[in-house]
Amino acid sequence: MRDRHAVAANLEILRLCLCLGFGLCVLAVPLLAAEETEEQRLFLPEKGADSHGRKRWYDYVMDPDPGSCTVRISPDFAERAPSRIAVLPFIDEGAGNYVLDEIRWPGRKGEALDEWRWTHSQRLRRMVHGYLAAREFDLIPVALVDSTLAARKISSDRLLESTEPQTLGRFLDADALVYGSVYVYRSYYLFLAAGWRVKLAIRMVSAITGREMLTGTATRNIIGLRIATNPVDLAIASIGNLVHLRDVTLRRGEDEACRELVLRVPHPPRAARAVPRAIQRALPVATAAALSPEEGALPPAAFTLPFQPRTPAPHQNLPPERFFLPEQEESTHGKKNALDYLIDLDPSRFETVASPSLATERPFQLSVLPFVDKATRGHFLLDGVPARPRSREEREQWRWTTANRLRRGMATYLAQRDFWLQSPALTDKILQEMGWRTSADLFREKAEQVADWLGVDALVYGEVHDSVAIYAFLYAAWRVGLKLRIVSGRTGRSLIEVSGQRQDATLLPAFFPIDIAISSVMAAGFLRDITLKRAEDELCREIALRIPIPTPPPLASTTESVRTASPPLLPAAEQKDPPKTD
DSSP: OHHHHHHHHHHHHHHHHHHHHHHHHHHHHHHHHHTTTOOOBOSOOOTTTTTTTOOOHHHHHHTTOOOEEEEEEOTTTTTTOOSEEEEOOOEEOSOSSEEETTEEESOOOHHHHHHHHHHHHHHHHHHHHHHHHTTTSEEOOHHHHHHHHHHTTOOBHHHHHHSOHHHHHHHHTOSEEEEEEEEEEEEEEOSSEEEEEEEEEEEEEETTTOOEEEEEEEEEEEEEEOOOOSHHHHHHHHHHGGGGGSHHHHHHHHHHHHHHHHHTSOOOGGGGOOOOSBOOOSSTTTSOOOOOGGGTOSOTTSOOBOOOOOOOOTTOOOOOOBOSOOOTTTTTTTOOOHHHHHHTTOOOOEEEEEOGGGGTSOOOEEEEOOOEEOSSTTOOEETTEEOSOOOHHHHHHHHHHHHHHHHHHHHHHHHHTTOEEOOHHHHHHHHHHTTOOBTHHHHHSOHHHHHHHHTOSEEEEEEEEEEEEEEOSSEEEEEEEEEEEEEETTTOOEEEEEEEEEEEEEEOOOOSHHHHHHHHHHHHTTOSHHHHHHHHHHHHHHHHTTSOOOOOOOHHHHHHOOOSOOOOBOOGGGOOOOOOOO
C-alpha cells in the first residue's frame, strides 16, 4: 500500500512539472514571436570563442577520459604569426592495423597495410586542416598540397623529412608548414569498459626560417563505462559496451583530439588586418606570394624553437610510409547509419536537393557568409522555453554566437572536403568594409556581386533553425538544426541545399525514487558545453559529407590565374593608404 501511495505521489509531481512546462511554453510564444521581426546584428564579440568545445576538468571526469593536451608556443609567435599554411601529410607511427587490446587484427600486409597507414594519418591530417581553416589563417587545400608534393616526387615520409622546410614553403607558396604524427590509434574492450584511444602530435614550422613556431600533443580517450555487480547485469553491460566500438565514436575521438590542439593555437594579430584601398581577393588567386627571406620579411632568428627532426617510435620497424594512396572509407567515415541513429536515440534526418547546374558549375573556392539564427533569438532554450532572462545586448551577442559557432563548424568540415575556404575572419572584415551590419544585408546584394567582392566561386548561406536543450529527468539531449545553401558566384543560382538536425541524447532508466534522483542528476550533467559542441560538429559533418568533393585545379594555375573583374572601390571617405607590413 505504501509503495502504491509513493508511485501516485511521483505521478502527481510529474504531472505538475508537465503542466508548469506547458504554461511556460505558452508564455514564451508571444515573447519569441515579438522578436521574430528583429534583424540579427552581425560581427559582434562571440561568447566563449576560445573555450567552446575545449574540455574542462569535469569533462575529463564525467566522460571519463584520462587523456591530455599540451602545446608549447614560441615566444615570438604573436609577432610573426603565419598567414598561409600548408598541412603536410601526417606520418602513422603505429601499426597500420586494427588494434584491439594491443592485438593486431586482421594483420594487414603489403598494399593493404600501406593504404590503412595512409588512411589513419590522412584522417587526422584533414581534421587539423579543417579546424585551422575555420580560424584566421588561409589554408592551402590538402588535395593541392598532395598534387604539388607528388609532382616533386616527394612520395614518402623519408623524402618529406629530408626536404628542408624553406624548400617546401617555396614549392607550396606557404609561409608555415604543419607536420604531424599519429602515435596511437586503437580500441579497447574490457567488458565493463570499451572505447577508442587516439594520440597525435603536430609541429608548426616557419617556411621562412625553418624554425618551429609551436609543438603540441593530444591524447583522447572516448570510453563507455558501465557499473554492474551481479552476473546478469555484468553480461548486459558487457554487451552494451560493444556499441562504443563503432566508427562514429572513433570519429568523435579523432575530432576532439584535433580540436583540442587547434584551440590552443594563439589568435594571430593578422585577424584584424585592414583591407586596402581596393577590396582584394583573399584567396591565393590574387594575393601576393608568401614572404621570402630575400625580401627581408623576417630576421634569421624570428622563432626561437629550433627545428627538431621527427623521431620514429622506437618499437616500430615499419617500412617508409607511402603517400597518395586510396583512402579507405573516405566518404563514410563518421557518417551515421541506421544502427547509429537507433543507439544514439537520434531521430534526425537530412534532406539534400542538388541543382542540375552543379555538374557544370561545381565550385572550388568558397566563402562561408555569416549565418542567421532563427531558432533562439538569443535565448538559452530549455525544453523550448527561455531558461533565464537576458538583456537585449546579451541576446544580440548570443544570437551571433549561436550562428557563428555553426558557421565555423561548417567551415571546418567543408575545408576537410578539399574546398578552398576563405578565412571567416577575412570574410567578415571585407563585408564590414562594404557596409554590412545586419542579416538584412545578406540578401540585399546579389550573390554575383558579393562573390566578386570576396574573390570566390560560390557563397555558403546558413540558417540555424533549431538549437535547444531538452531535459526530462531521466532523459537529456541537445538538438541542433541547420539549413545550408551553396550559391554560384557566377550565375547566382542555388547549386545545392542541405538541411537536417542532430539530436545528441542520453537516457538513464530508473524505477525507484533514489535511483530516479541519481539518474536525473547524471542526465542534467549531460547538458554540458562539450556535448553541445559534439552535436554541432556532427550536424556539420553530416551536412558536409552530403556535398560532392570539388575537382581542384593544379596549384600553379590557381596561384597564377586572376579573374579580370575588378573589385569595387570603397567610398572616397573610407579610402586609406594600405598599412605598411613587415
